Amino acid sequence: MTLSEKITTAPGAHATEPAGARRASRADRRRARRSREGMPVGAGRSRVAGGLVLLGLGLFTLYSIAPVWWLLVSATKDQRDLLHSNGMWFADFHLVDNLEQVFTYNDGIFFRWLLNSLLYAGGGALVCTLIALGAGYALSRFRFPGRGAALGAVIGSFLIPYAMLTLPLYLLFSRLGLVNTVWAVLIPSFISPFSVYLAKVYIDGAVPDELIEAARLDGAGELRIFVQIVLRMMTTGGATVFLLAFVQNWNQFFLPLTMLRGEEQWTLGLGLYAWNAKRDEAEIDLSALVLTGSLLSIVPLAVFMVAMQRYWRTGVTLGSLK
Amino acid sequence: MSTTMSTTPVTGEPKGTAGPRPGHRHRPRWRTLRAIKGASFAAPFFLGFLFVFVVPVGYAAYESLFSERSSGLGIGGQERVFVGLDNFTRGLSDGAFWASMARVLAFACVQIPVMLGLALVMALLIDTLATRTAHRFRLAFLIPYMIPGVVAALMWMYLYSPRLGPLTDAFDVLGVHVDFYASEMLWGSMGNLLTWHGLGYNMLIIYGALLAVPRELFDAARVDGASELRIALTVKVPFVRGALVLTGMLSIIGMLQIFNEPLLFRQVAPETVTKNYTPILMIYNQAFDANDYHYAAALSILLALVVGAVSFAFYKLTNRPQA
Numbered sequence: 001m002t003l004s005e006k007i008t009t010a011p012g013a014h015a016t017e018p019a020g021a022r023r024a025s026r027a028d029r030r031r032a033r034r035s036r037e038g039m040p041v042g043a044g045r046s047r048v049a050g051g052l053v054l055l056g057l058g059l060f061t062l063y064s065i066a067p068v069w070w071l072l073v074s075a076t077k078d079q080r081d082l083l084h085s086n087g088m089w090f091a092d093f094h095l096v097d098n099l100e101q102v103f104t105y106n107d108g109i110f111f112r113w114l115l116n117s118l119l120y121a122g123g124g125a126l127v128c129t130l131i132a133l134g135a136g137y138a139l140s141r142f143r144f145p146g147r148g149a150a151l152g153a154v155i156g157s158f159l160i161p162y163a164m165l166t167l168p169l170y171l172l173f174s175r176l177g178l179v180n181t182v183w184a185v186l187i188p189s190f191i192s193p194f195s196v197y198l199a200k201v202y203i204d205g206a207v208p209d210e211l212i213e214a215a216r217l218d219g220a221g222e223l224r225i226f227v228q229i230v231l232r233m234m235t236t237g238g239a240t241v242f243l244l245a246f247v248q249n250w251n252q253f254f255l256p257l258t259m260l261r262g263e264e265q266w267t268l269g270l271g272l273y274a275w276n277a278k279r280d281e282a283e284i285d286l287s288a289l290v291l292t293g294s295l296l297s298i299v300p301l302a303v304f305m306v307a308m309q310r311y312w313r314t315g316v317t318l319g320s321l322k
Numbered sequence: 323m324s325t326t327m328s329t330t331p332v333t334g335e336p337k338g339t340a341g342p343r344p345g346h347r348h349r350p351r352w353r354t355l356r357a358i359k360g361a362s363f364a365a366p367f368f369l370g371f372l373f374v375f376v377v378p379v380g381y382a383a384y385e386s387l388f389s390e391r392s393s394g395l396g397i398g399g400q401e402r403v404f405v406g407l408d409n410f411t412r413g414l415s416d417g418a419f420w421a422s423m424a425r426v427l428a429f430a431c432v433q434i435p436v437m438l439g440l441a442l443v444m445a446l447l448i449d450t451l452a453t454r455t456a457h458r459f460r461l462a463f464l465i466p467y468m469i470p471g472v473v474a475a476l477m478w479m480y481l482y483s484p485r486l487g488p489l490t491d492a493f494d495v496l497g498v499h500v501d502f503y504a505s506e507m508l509w510g511s512m513g514n515l516l517t518w519h520g521l522g523y524n525m526l527i528i529y530g531a532l533l534a535v536p537r538e539l540f541d542a543a544r545v546d547g548a549s550e551l552r553i554a555l556t557v558k559v560p561f562v563r564g565a566l567v568l569t570g571m572l573s574i575i576g577m578l579q580i581f582n583e584p585l586l587f588r589q590v591a592p593e594t595v596t597k598n599y600t601p602i603l604m605i606y607n608q609a610f611d612a613n614d615y616h617y618a619a620a621l622s623i624l625l626a627l628v629v630g631a632v633s634f635a636f637y638k639l640t641n642r643p644q645a
Contacts (some may be wrong), residue, residue, distance in 0.1 A: 049550060056447050060440075061462050064522065068465055070488060071477050087488030135367035142360025150368065157375055161579050163602045164622040167609050168378035168385065191370035222359040238327055249468040250583075253582050258610075269472040276476055277589055287486060294473045302468045309461070 019189060058130040068298075075295040079288050098292040105289060109263060110296075113271040117250060118300070119182065119265060124189030125245035129199075131190060132241055136199025137230050162254060170258050184259035185267075189249045195241050202237030203230065240311040243304075250301050261319075268297040386410070386620035409620035418598040419621060423578075423628060426600050430577040434514040438569055440517065442562070446554045448525075449532050460529065467522040475586045478515040483590075503587075503596040512583050524569045530563035532558060567640040571633060578629050581606070601625050606629035 070087055076095040077085065085091035138144075139151055146151050169188060173179045178187070207230055215225045231238070256267045263271065276290050386409050390400040413419055444463060448456045466474065481487040482502035493500045502511040535558065543553045581602040588595040588603075597611065598604040605625065609618035 046550075053447055053450055056443065057451075057459055060444050060447070061459065062523075063518065064463050064466050067477060067481055067518065068469070076482070082486055087486075087491070092561075094392075131367045134366040138360050138362075138364035142357055142363075144357040144361040150364065153371070157371075159575065159626075159633060160375070160379065161602070161622060161626050161629055163579065163581070163605050164382055164626050165375060165378045167605070167615070167618060167622060168381040169374065171379060171385070171615070172378065187370075188374050191367065191374045193371070196367055222356070222363075226363060233549065245542060251472075253470075253472045258606075269470055272476060273472060273586070276479075276586075287480070290476065291480065294476055297470050297473050301470065302465070305464075306461070307469050 031168050036156060071291060071295050071298075074288075075292040076267070077288065079285055082287055082291075094288075095292075096288040098211060098288055099296075102289055102292050102296065108266075112264065112270065113266050113268045114183070114296070114300075116265060117268045120185050120189060120252075120256075121250040123248050124186050124249045125242050127186075127190045128192050128195055128245045128249075129238055129242040132192060132195035132245075133203075133231065133234060133238055135196045136201075136203050138208075139196070140200045141207070141209065150188075154196050157193045166255055166258050173259065179259055180265060182265055185252075185256050185265075186229045188255060189245070189252070192245055192248070195245050198241050198244065199234075199237065202234060202240070206237055207233050236311065239308065243308050243311045246304065249299065268293070272297065334441055366417070382619040382622060386623055387614050387616075389616050390614070405616075409617050411626070412617065413620050413624050416621075419601065419604060419624070422598050422601050422604050423625075426577060426580060427632075429509055429513065433516055434570060434573045434577065436513070437517040437520055437573065438524060438566060441521050441569070442528055442559070442566065444521065444525040444528040445532055445562070446558060448529055448549065449554075449558070460526070463525055464522040466519050467526075469519070471519065471582050472586070474519045475515060475583045478511070478518070479586060479590060482511055503591040503594070505591070508587065508591060508594050512587060513562040515583060516580075524573075528562050528565045535561045554597050567636075570640075571636055574632055574636060575629055578625065578632065601628075 066088075073088060074082060074089055075098060076093050077091050078094040078097065081091035082096070122216075139147060147183075165188075170179065173184050178184045211229060211233075212225055215229055220228070251269075252267075253269050256265075256270050257273075260266055260270065263274065266274070272290055272293050275286050275293065278286070387404060387406060389403050389405040389409065391403050448459050450464075451459065469477070481489050484490045484501065484503075489502065490500060501507060522563045539557060540553055543557055548556075578601050580600050584595050584599045584603050588597075588599070595603075598605045601621070602625070605621045608614050608621060
C-alpha cells in the first residue's frame, strides 16, 4: 500500500494533517493502520498487485490447511468410505463409532497413551521450567567463577545431535534400571539448555537489578527474592518457556522409541506408529483407527497453542535473536 | 545443601575473576557468599546437565573405543576388547555411512532453499496486510507446525497412499499418474512433507524479523517512488538476512539428524528407504538391530563432528563482511 492510498482511504485522519506529522503519535499510527484494515487495495495498478497478494495468501492457506481438513473429514468415515468416497468431503458420519473404537481397542490403551503424553509433556515441562528459571536467574544476575564457561556449555550443547545423547543414555539408564519406566523419558526432558537460554534472555530484560538490590537492602534472603520477586515477575516469560518445552516434549519420538519397550508407557506418537506398522498384519484394517487417533493427538496441542498464542509468539521471535 | 551443590557449575575458573580462593582476600566476603548463593540457583540444572549431557557424551566417546567379539553363538557371552580408534577408521571408510550423509546433504541443498524461499514469500505477503488480518493468516499458516512430526508424517503417508489418499486420484484426473513411493519420487514426497511442516515456523521467525524493521524506512522508500515489490526485494529482504541465516542453520542441523520421516516411509517403501538411508537411521540400526553399540557410538561422534563442521562453515560463509 502506498502513501497516497493511505491518505485516500483515511479521509478523517489525514486530510487535515501535513505529511510530516505522520511519524508523530501512536494514535496516529493506529488510525492509519485501521484505515488499511480490510481494504484490499485502492487504485488502478495496485488492485492487480493486491489481487496477487491475496491469491498468494490464499494458496498458502490452502496448502497449510487442506491436509488437516482431509484428516478431519477422514476421521468421520468408516473403513469402506475411506476407500471409496471423495477424500475432501464427508460421507456417512461415523466419527462417534471411530472414537469409540479408538478408545476401546486393545482395552483402551489409547487413553493410557494420551495420559502418558500429557504426563511427559506437562510434568516434564513444569520441572524443566522451574529448573531453567533458576539457572537463567543465576546466569543473568550473578557473577560467579565459571559463569562464562557454563553459558558456553549451554549454547554449545545446541549442536549435539540427539542420537549422540540418547543412545548412551539408554545404556546408562538400563544399568540404573530406569529403562522402560516413565523416568527414562521424564528425566531427560527436565534438562533443556534452550529453556535455560530463553529464561536467561527473559530475566535479562524483565527483572531490573535495582529491584533485587532494593529487596536485599530490605533484608530479603536470596531464596525469598527468587521466589517472591523473580518468579512473580517472570510469569509471562516462564509461561513461554513452559509452552515451548511442552511442545518439544509432546513432539518427541526418538527418546521414547529408544527407551520404552512396553506399550504401557508409550506416548501417543509411538502408539500410532505401532498401530500403523501392524496395520497390514492385523485382521482388521487399522487405517480408520490410525487416522482418528492422529486427529485426537493433534487436538490437545492445538488447543493449548491457540490458547497461549501470545506466549509462543514472543518466544519464537526471541529464540531467533541469538 | 545449597553450598555443596554450588560447586558443580564452578568449573574451569576464568583467570580474570577472583574466586573464593585463599590469597585473594581483597574481595569482600559477602560478595563471595552471594556469588555462591547465586550459583546454587543454577546447581539443579548443571547437575542434570552433567547427568544427561556431559556423562552421555563422555560415555559414548569411551564406548566407541571398544568392540565386542563374540565367542561362538554368544553362549559364552561376548568379550569386550579395547580396539582404540578402529571404530572410527571403520566409520571413516564406511561407504554406506558417507553415502547416507551425502544423500541427506544433497537433499538439504534443495529442500531448505525451497522451504525458506516460500517462508520468505509468506512473510513478505503477510507483511503487506493490516496487523489484525496478518495475525489471522499467521495462525492459519502455523497449523501444520502444531502437529507433532510423527503424526504429520503419518498423515502425509496416507495422503500419498494410492489406496486411500486423495492425491493419486487428483493427479490421475489431471492425466498424470504419480507414485509417491517410487524410488525417484520419494525424496520429493518427503521434501513436500518437511516443507509443509516447517513453513509456518520459519515464516514466524522471518516475519518477526520483518516487524523489527523501522516502518519509516519503507515510507521513505515509498515517498521516493519505489514500488512495493521493489521495497520488498531491496529493503525488506536484506533486513531479514539474519533471520534467514538462522533458520537456514537450524534447518541444516535438523536435516542432518532426520529420522522420523524415513523411519515411517520405510514401512511403506522398504526397498528404497534402506536401513542406512540417513545417518541417524543407520546409527539406530547399528545400535539396536546389529547390536553393535560401539560402532554406533563412533558413528554418532562422527555425525556430531560433521554437524559442528557444517554449522561452522555455514556461519563463516554467511558472516562474510559484505562488499
